[in-house]
Amino acid sequence: MFQYIKGTIDSFGEDYIVIENHDIGYKIYTSLETIGAVKGRQGKIIIFTQMVVREDDISVYGFSTREELKMFQLLTTVTGVGAKVALGILSSISIGNLAGMIISEDITGLTKAQGVGKKTAQRIVLELKDKIDHKLAILEPSLIPLKPTFTDANDEVVNALMALGYNRGEALAAVHEVEYGSNGVEDMIRRALKVLAK
Incomplete structure (x- = not known):
């Protein structure tokens, strides 16, 4: 039904984003990859979508790339x-x-x-x-999974960010962005907060 939705980011959840278009908020289930890609963007974005219809539910899934x-x-x-x-x-x-x-x-x-x-x-x-x-x-020369395991340190950072008022989706996206190259939990928290403040 929808090929894509173009609008501004209203909010994030753990596995979804809400895109506002003409005063309507569309809840779109998506991946951490897409959440990380669109987080902090200003202005309108395009999310390529797929509607999934079941007997008891109609959901829209969408991603930042085709x-x-x-x-x-x-x-x-x-x-x-x-x-x-x-x-x-x-x-x-x-x-x-x-x-x-x-x-x-x-x-x-x-x-x-x-x-x-x-x-x-x-x-x-x-x-x-x-x-x-x-x-x-x-597309990516290194066959290293983006998230091979979610470490105890990552969990600690996510919990700390949630304690500061961020939702789990925002916290996961921020940790995903800073987990490589961080020097311990405190450094990861500082870097994640900078990402979230953008």
Whole structure:
């Protein structure tokens, strides 16, 4: 129904953003990758969308790039992978790394994503290996997951930011942006606060 929504950012949640367009707020479920990409942007942004209709629910999922939307659509074609699981995968692994893992049949790497066990990882590889655009796999030369594990230090920083009044989605996005190169928890908190203050 919608190809994309263009508007200004109203608010963030743990796994969604609200985009205001003509005085209407659209709740769009999205990945941490997209939340990190659009957070702090001024003016209008474009979110590429996919409506998911179930018997008891109608939801809109959206991403900051067409490539991430395409990967979401491919993931939801896999047996046993619904929209929520697909979103968890995209919040754990970047699309470039994900494409590389599927092409190289990296089952272990895929199981590090939220909600993905060994059997699901095997199905993803089996059903998508021939459908993945190999160009996606070279968008990022390093096959390092964006969030291979969420460390105790990261959890501590997220909890500290939430205690300061930020919601979990904002805190996760900020930690995701500063986790590499930080020198301990206190340094990560300081850097995350600078990100959130932008």
